[in-house]
Amino acid sequence: MTLDLRSAAVLIECVRRGSLGRAAAALNMTQPAVTRTIKLLEAGYGVPLFERNTRGVVPTLYGEALLPYAKLLVSEAGNADDLIRQMRGASRGVVRVGGVASVLGGLLVGAIRQMRQHHPDVQFRIVEELEDRLLDRLKSGDLDLAISPEPYADDEIALAMPDAFHDIVSAYAGTGNPLLKRARISLEDVAREDWALPPAGTPIVREWLRRFHGRAMEPKPPSIVSRSVQVIKAAALAGDLLCWMPLPLVREEVERGELARVPVAELDWTRTFRVYRRKKGLMSPSAAILIQCIRRTAEHLEEPA
Amino acid sequence: MTLDLRSAAVLIECVRRGSLGRAAAALNMTQPAVTRTIKLLEAGYGVPLFERNTRGVVPTLYGEALLPYAKLLVSEAGNADDLIRQMRGASRGVVRVGGVASVLGGLLVGAIRQMRQHHPDVQFRIVEELEDRLLDRLKSGDLDLAISPEPYADDEIALAMPDAFHDIVSAYAGTGNPLLKRARISLEDVAREDWALPPAGTPIVREWLRRFHGRAMEPKPPSIVSRSVQVIKAAALAGDLLCWMPLPLVREEVERGELARVPVAELDWTRTFRVYRRKKGLMSPSAAILIQCIRRTAEHLEEPA
DNA sequence: CAAAGCCATTACTGTTCGGCATGACCTTGG
DNA sequence: CCAAGGTCATGCCGAACAGTAATGGCTTTG
Numbered sequence: 001m002t003l004d005l006r007s008a009a010v011l012i013e014c015v016r017r018g019s020l021g022r023a024a025a026a027l028n029m030t031q032p033a034v035t036r037t038i039k040l041l042e043a044g045y046g047v048p049l050f051e052r053n054t055r056g057v058v059p060t061l062y063g064e065a066l067l068p069y070a071k072l073l074v075s076e077a078g079n080a081d082d083l084i085r086q087m088r089g090a091s092r093g094v095v096r097v098g099g100v101a102s103v104l105g106g107l108l109v110g111a112i113r114q115m116r117q118h119h120p121d122v123q124f125r126i127v128e129e130l131e132d133r134l135l136d137r138l139k140s141g142d143l144d145l146a147i148s149p150e151p152y153a154d155d156e157i158a159l160a161m162p163d164a165f166h167d168i169v170s171a172y173a174g175t176g177n178p179l180l181k182r183a184r185i186s187l188e189d190v191a192r193e194d195w196a197l198p199p200a201g202t203p204i205v206r207e208w209l210r211r212f213h214g215r216a217m218e219p220k221p222p223s224i225v226s227r228s229v230q231v232i233k234a235a236a237l238a239g240d241l242l243c244w245m246p247l248p249l250v251r252e253e254v255e256r257g258e259l260a261r262v263p264v265a266e267l268d269w270t271r272t273f274r275v276y277r278r279k280k281g282l283m284s285p286s287a288a289i290l291i292q293c294i295r296r297t298a299e300h301l302e303e304p305a
Numbered sequence: 306m307t308l309d310l311r312s313a314a315v316l317i318e319c320v321r322r323g324s325l326g327r328a329a330a331a332l333n334m335t336q337p338a339v340t341r342t343i344k345l346l347e348a349g350y351g352v353p354l355f356e357r358n359t360r361g362v363v364p365t366l367y368g369e370a371l372l373p374y375a376k377l378l379v380s381e382a383g384n385a386d387d388l389i390r391q392m393r394g395a396s397r398g399v400v401r402v403g404g405v406a407s408v409l410g411g412l413l414v415g416a417i418r419q420m421r422q423h424h425p426d427v428q429f430r431i432v433e434e435l436e437d438r439l440l441d442r443l444k445s446g447d448l449d450l451a452i453s454p455e456p457y458a459d460d461e462i463a464l465a466m467p468d469a470f471h472d473i474v475s476a477y478a479g480t481g482n483p484l485l486k487r488a489r490i491s492l493e494d495v496a497r498e499d500w501a502l503p504p505a506g507t508p509i510v511r512e513w514l515r516r517f518h519g520r521a522m523e524p525k526p527p528s529i530v531s532r533s534v535q536v537i538k539a540a541a542l543a544g545d546l547l548c549w550m551p552l553p554l555v556r557e558e559v560e561r562g563e564l565a566r567v568p569v570a571e572l573d574w575t576r577t578f579r580v581y582r583r584k585k586g587l588m589s590p591s592a593a594i595l596i597q598c599i600r601r602t603a604e605h606l607e608e609p610a
Numbered sequence: 611c612a613a614a615g616c617c618a619t620t621a622c623t624g625t626t627c628g629g630c631a632t633g634a635c636c637t638t639g640g
Numbered sequence: 641c642c643a644a645g646g647t648c649a650t651g652c653c654g655a656a657c658a659g660t661a662a663t664g665g666c667t668t669t670g
Contacts, residue, residue: 003385004310005378006627020648033628035648045389054636054647061423062389065597068468069385073310073378080308080374084350084367118366132519150455163373201518213506214437292370311658325617338659340618359616359667 002044005077008070010037011049015067019056041066076162082282087292089285092119097290098127098134099147101229102167102246103273108147110300111293122286131203138276144287146276147294149203158279160291165298167246169204169269171262172254174237180260187266191217196224196235196243208244211266233259246271307349310382313375315342316354320372324361346371381467392597394590397424402595403432403439404452406534407472407551408578413452415605416598427591436508443581449592451581452599454508463584465596470603472551474509474574476567477559479542485565492571496522501529501540501548513549516571538564551576 003011013023014034021031042049049063059067099108104126112124129137131148138146139156150164171190173180179193191212197205212219224235229249236243237258243250244267253259275291277283283291308316318328319339329339347354354368364372404413409431417429434442436453443451444461455469476495478485484498496517502510517524529540534554541548542563548555549572558564580596582588588596 003382006309021646030629031648032630032650035650036627039649045386045393047389047393052648056647061594061597061601062392064601065388065392065593066385068466068600069381069388072381072467076374076377076381077308080371081350083370083374084352087367087370088350088352161373162377288370289366292366295373296366296369324615326615334658335660336617337619337661341658344618357617361616 002041003066003070003073005073007037007041008073010034011041011063011066011070012074014038014050014057015059015063017056018058022056079162083288083291086283086288087285092121093284093286094123094125095145095284095286095290096125096127096143097145097147097287098129098137098143100131100134100149101128102248103147104128106248106251107165107294107297110297111290114297115290115293119286119289122290124290135276138278141278144277144284145290147273148276150272150274156279157276160275160277160283160287161295163295164272164274165295167248167271167273169207169244169246169271171242171244171264171267172236172250172259173242173262174240175257175260177240177242177260179242179262185262185264187212187215187217187264190242190262190264190267191219194220194241195222196226196232196239196241197222198227198232199225204244207269211269215266307346308371308375308378310378312342312346313378315339316346316368316371316375317379319343319355319362320364320368322361323363327361384467388593391588391593392590397426398589398591399428399430400450400589400591400595401430401432401448402450402452402592403434403442403448405436405439405454406433407553408452409433411553411556412470412599412602415602416595419602420595420598424591424594427595429595440581443583446583449582449589450595452578453581455577455579461584462581465580465582465588465592466600468600469577469579470600472553472576472578474512474549474551474576476547476549476569476572477541477555477564478547478567479545480562480565482545482547482565484547484567490567490569492517492520492522492569495547495567495569495572496524499525499528499546501531501537501544501546502527503532503537504530509549512574516574520571 010023010027010029013026014020017023017026020034020038024031024034027034038049045062047062048060049066050057050059097108108126112126115122127137127143134143134146134148135154135157137143139154145160179185179189182189197208199205209219223241224232224239226232226235229245232243232245233250233253235241237253242262247254250259254261275294277287315328315332315334318331319325322328322331325339325343326336329336332339343354350367352367353365354371355362355364402413413431417431420427432442432448439448439451439453440459440462442448444459450465484490484494487494502513504510514524528546529537529544531537531540534550537548537550538555538558540546542558547567552559555564559566580599582592
């Protein structure tokens, strides 16, 4: 490993200024120091990073290849610094956080319980929203944090932590459902089943449809349509209907033996979540700390799964 | 900036082993060196990163907050090394690369032209596919690289370069279209216009619909439906229809004054692309070099825009 | 109460990194 | 044709840093 943070900064500046000397000036270094840093990099990699000419330097293909990694390194190191700085403040105030239903129960409540152990004076306001409206409320200043599925490429919104966490969406049926008795269940079989689903057009139903359309099938229109998780679960429990739910929302029923996953691999969907915040302005220390509790809780939740 | 690569590696190992001494052993260092590294980090940030107890250390919230950044740093540094190693090989062979239509013309052809200057013996095979099939062909080994819109969270597929590039999809009309003469054009106005579009269900049309549904409007069903870019452009040029196209596909017509962007901000969509490769196995050196040429070309294309 | 395991501290050493002075090279202009 | 001004490269030196070894303090454990 030869590219460390300092040499990355040097590399970036050399590319930007097109000159080792000017890069040195911008970095408050002397030109020979820059020269040697670059030469060490080149020796380490065994390839030239710059073409030298009399007016300065121009990066080779190797130099340009390294550039995005160098930028990533310094920017992430800076983000780490910012985060710690944000966390270092006092720990009171209000944190307003929103998420889709499946993350609120286990993940967010667990994170808040953990945080309250060390910071009992912080108040929380929790908002449940569909994923497309979450980010709007974040942008409008209505929320401090939003736990939302990927992706949101938006200039006003930034990731609040670099790593994502996951959610397994699968088909579930009441354990009494005769479908579960078959030796092998195919996608065609479940396409002919009756379903209980959220309304058409919601992201999760669109994703559900894609599973079938990808195999050129058309499932039956859902027999029961509801925004309510309770209603959908009840439909699966009582009425031989199938539902397509994130595991956290049915974990209890599965553990009690009331619901069972329908074993069709094509119907399993690993949904990726990230935690977002507004790009402009600093987070409150409480929000920064909550992010860490979310992280920690997510780790603990994912391990036993 | 206090978190550099070495201290990041130390931090990671300390968290993993739960003990400074064992971390030192794993890193081929002595325990005091590790202790001092951690203490320097803590002094730099002004917060404790570990709670010490008699059985070892356990990370504080601050330590855990830093952990994902530390992991990111070392992993990206490693990726940079891998990339250079991959690029260092010989430069002949065949590269099979796929993309959606809008990236093939300007971006990919430009990148290949650039690459052929230095590596004239490499052969290219270019495949145009819709975005959902692209990644399947990549996974099956049919392609070496795929230039595809985000996101594809998939265990078999990895990013081939860390930064993304963009594409601006906008509505265009023939310059003779009377709509363009209005002082202000609203989303309601264009919802009442006639459109030429790709078939319903394609990702780009789904995105187009979302623009209107987000404001609770229903546009007219498209008058002309075709998969052919030529047909759609011709419809806009000749028949007062609107089309919704990525800028690269209409750049020439815009520069010749035949098509003009319809100035409705809600209809502009910044599409994000990334270059993907299979996760398993190494890339060929030729593919690694092509990635850099794509990067370089994308930069040059985005600047004048 | 002794043993064992852990981290913290101190003193010492070797390597690395940056600064300074200088050299080699090319372009430019009189 | 030669001097001037720009570039990067090189060698030497001092300061800062990272690592080692030895030791001490602390807690748990038998």
